[in-house]
Structure formats: structure tokens, C-alpha cells
Amino acid sequence: MEEKEEGVNLNWTLPVSSVQELVRQRQPDAVAPRYFRDDIVMAGHHRELSQGLPRIDLGKLMDPPSRSTELCNLHSACRQWGLFLLVNHGVLDEGMRMMKENVQGFVDLPHHEKQKSAQKPGSLEGYGQAFVISHDQKLQWNDMIFLKCHPAHARNLDLWPKNPPEFRIALEKYSEDMRKLAAEVVKYIGMALGIHEGELDLLTKSFGEGKYEVRMNYYPACPEPERAIGLLPHADISGITLLTECGNIPGLQVLSKDNCWVTVPPVPGGIVVNLGQIMEVYSNGTYRAPDHRAVVNKEKERVSIATFCYPSPSLPVGPSPQLLAATGLPPIYQTLSNSGEFLQCFLSHKLDDAVPFIDTLKL
Numbered sequence: 525m526e527e528k529e530e531g532v533n534l535n536w537t538l539p540v541s542s543v544q545e546l547v548r549q550r551q552p553d554a555v556a557p558r559y560f561r562d563d564i565v566m567a568g569h570h571r572e573l574s575q576g577l578p579r580i581d582l583g584k585l586m587d588p589p590s591r592s593t594e595l596c597n598l599h600s601a602c603r604q605w606g607l608f609l610l611v612n613h614g615v616l617d618e619g620m621r622m623m624k625e626n627v628q629g630f631v632d633l634p635h636h637e638k639q640k641s642a643q644k645p646g647s648l649e650g651y652g653q654a655f656v657i658s659h660d661q662k663l664q665w666n667d668m669i670f671l672k673c674h675p676a677h678a679r680n681l682d683l684w685p686k687n688p689p690e691f692r693i694a695l696e697k698y699s700e701d702m703r704k705l706a707a708e709v710v711k712y713i714g715m716a717l718g719i720h721e722g723e724l725d726l727l728t729k730s731f732g733e734g735k736y737e738v739r740m741n742y743y744p745a746c747p748e749p750e751r752a753i754g755l756l757p758h759a760d761i762s763g764i765t766l767l768t769e770c771g772n773i774p775g776l777q778v779l780s781k782d783n784c785w786v787t788v789p790p791v792p793g794g795i796v797v798n799l800g801q802i803m804e805v806y807s808n809g810t811y812r813a814p815d816h817r818a819v820v821n822k823e824k825e826r827v828s829i830a831t832f833c834y835p836s837p838s839l840p841v842g843p844s845p846q847l848l849a850a851t852g853l854p855p856i857y858q859t860l861s862n863s864g865e866f867l868q869c870f871l872s873h874k875l876d877d878a879v880p881f882i883d884t885l886k887l
């Protein structure tokens with residue numbers, strides 16, 4: 525019998541064993557049935573892109589002579605893919621390196637040490653797995669540690685690892701860098717959409733003062749990568765997500781408009797930006813919050829760091845008033861009072877609902 529209960533939501537997860545421990549202790553040469561994802565991995569075609577995914581240069585956006593051309597590139601990247609590789613982003617190498625080293629250092633700790641940051645019942649925050657709501661649910665080939673970083677009062681420091689000793693400093697610095705970067709990137713996304721003056725200031729300010737959560741993903745090497753999935757296809761619920769990959773190991777794939785899975789190749793020093801559902805709603809569906817997933821491979825473990833960036837409560841979450849006025853189009857989504865209400869609706873939307881969350885907001 526399914527142990528799923530009525531009213532269960534995504535803000536809750538059952539403890540399951542760490543994939544890393546499973547691999548370390550048993551050194552399996554096959555994937556356990558609970559991880560078989562043949563339905564998902566086999567579904568859909570996979571394609572390598574000859575011309576590559578869009579690259580956006582933040583330096584060019586900041587520099588007035590090159591801005592308008594780069595805004596056109598940004599506009600088409602957000603429309604076509606909802607994902608782009610951000611280069612020349614200005615985040616110092618030192619902070620990035622320190623964060624990557626500390627996340628890898630945490631991953632390499634003995635299990636009992638990592639368990640000091642284990643998720644507590646009733647919350648997704650901490651070390652564990654996301655969204656496990658029944659004992660017979662299929663699992664993902666992923667362990668993670670998920671921590672709230674901004675605003676500072678939202679931090680649950682009891683879950684922040686004390687080991688490696690510089691982990692906390694690295695995360696604090698990194699999330700601060702991501703907060704500043706997100707506000708800048710969102711400003712240009714707003715400009716690309718045609719937003720200006722007061723509304724552009726409100727948008728930028730709301731991300732400057734917004735909510736930031738960091739999810740560090742660990743995908744061990746997998747004996748049967750074609751049978752398992754690192755992360756199931758999903759669209760992020762955030763405004764935008766900033767993704768840093770710790771090594772040179774591909775794994776992230778994005779769904780193209782014509783429904784092909786396209787591998788996002790890691791670019792050393794680059795940051796992958798993907799739009800979340802809040803921006804899809806804000807753009808009245810002009811921009812995409814793309815479905816993406818993580819696949820695993822046989823030889824190498826992979827580590828990624830996703831920062832989910834949300835606007836502060838000062839921004840209503842609905843189609844941009846300026847955009848509606850400029851296009852004369854009707855809103856396709858309802859407006860919720862802020863990202864808190866948006867998240868609440870998302871969390872109470874049951875996992876197994878056939879309708880994607882964003883469609884429940886359609887007018």
C-alpha cells in the first residue's frame with residue numbers, strides 16, 4: 525500500500541539512505557530497483573547542439589556601447605531556452621574556488637560527520653534527499669545539502685556544517701556574491717523584457733533584498749547510468765537559479781522547445797543561469813522556466829551548487845504591469861501577493877498532480 529497521505533506536500537521528506545554510502549559500502553555493479561528510472565531516462569530524445577547554448581557576457585551588458593546587442597541576445601536566450609551560460613560575471617575566482625573546495629570537502633567527510641547536518645522531520649533543509657513522500661517511491665541518484673542563506677535571520681545555523689572549518693565562511697561569502705549577481709542579472713532580464721524606470725527599480729531591489737537558498741548536489745558515479753537519474757526533470761520555482769559546477773563533468777540537461785534533452789556542457793569559471801517559474805509568470809509566458817534534469821555517469825562523481833534566488837515580498841508575483849501595457853496582451857497568469865504566497869501555493873500543490881504547478885495559475 526502507498527504510504528502517501530492526503531495533504532502531504534513538498535515541504536516534507538522521508539529519510540532514505542545516502543546514495544554515497546550505498547555506493548561506498550556495497551560497491552554495487554548494478555543499480556537497486558528503487559533507483560530504476562527507465563521510464564524517465566529512456567523517454568525523450570537526446571541531442572548534442574552543434575552551435576551550443578547561448579552565452580551571455582555580463583561585462584557587455586554593463587557597458588553602454590555593447591549593451592543593446594547583448595540585451596537582444598539575452599532576450600532570445602530567455603525566450604528560446606530560459607537558460608544561458610553567464611561569462612565575465614565579475615564574481616571573484618577566490619570566492620568561487622573556496623566554495624567549491626568546501627563543498628567537495630563536506631562531501632568527502634565520513635557519513636556520521638555529515639549526519640550532524642541531517643534534515644529534521646518536517647523540513648527539507650539540511651543534508652539528505654528531497655521530496656521523498658512514500659516508502660515505495662522511486663529514488664534519485666543524488667544526495668544534497670540544502671541551506672537557507674538570506675535573509676540572515678532565516679538561516680538555521682544548527683544545520684550549517686562546522687566541518688570543513690571554512691565551510692560557513694565560504695557559504696556566507698558565496699551566497700552574498702550570488703545575491704549581488706542575481707540582482708544585476710535580473711535587472712538586465714527586466715530590461716531585455718522592456719521593463720524600465722520605477723518597475724525596473726522595484727524588480728531589481730526586490731532581488732537585492734530577496735531570499736536565497738543554496739542546494740549542493742552530490743551525484744556518485746553510477747554502475748548503470750542509463751537506468752538511474754540524478755535529478756528528475758523539473759522547472760525551478762525560483763525567480764532565477766545560478767548554478768556552479770564543481771568539476772568538468774557534464775550532467776545537466778535542458779529540454780529544448782522541440783522536446784529534446786540537450787546537454788549543458790560545463791564551462792570552467794562560467795555560471796549557468798536558468799529562469800524559474802516566478803520569472804516565467806512575471807514575463808507573462810514570454811520567457812521560459814525550462815525543464816531540466818541531471819543525468820549520471822559511470823566513471824565520475826559530480827558536484828553542483830544551485831542558488832535559488834527569490835524576490836522579496838515587495839514584489840507581487842504576477843505578469844509585469846508594464847509588459848501588459850506595452851503589449852496590450854491580457855495576463856495569462858494570476859497575480860499572487862508575493863513570492864511567499866507563490867511558494868506556499870507550490871508547496872501545497874501535491875507532487876503527483878498531473879497538472880504542472882504553473883498551469884494552475886493560468887487565468
Ligand SMILES: O=C(O)CCC(=O)C(=O)O
Nearest residue numbers: 739741775776818828830
Ligand atoms: O546538478 C545540476 O546540474 C542540476 C541541479 C538542479 O537543477 C537543482 O538543484 O535544481
Ligand SMILES: [Fe+2]
Nearest residue numbers: 758759760816
Ligand atoms: Fe533545478
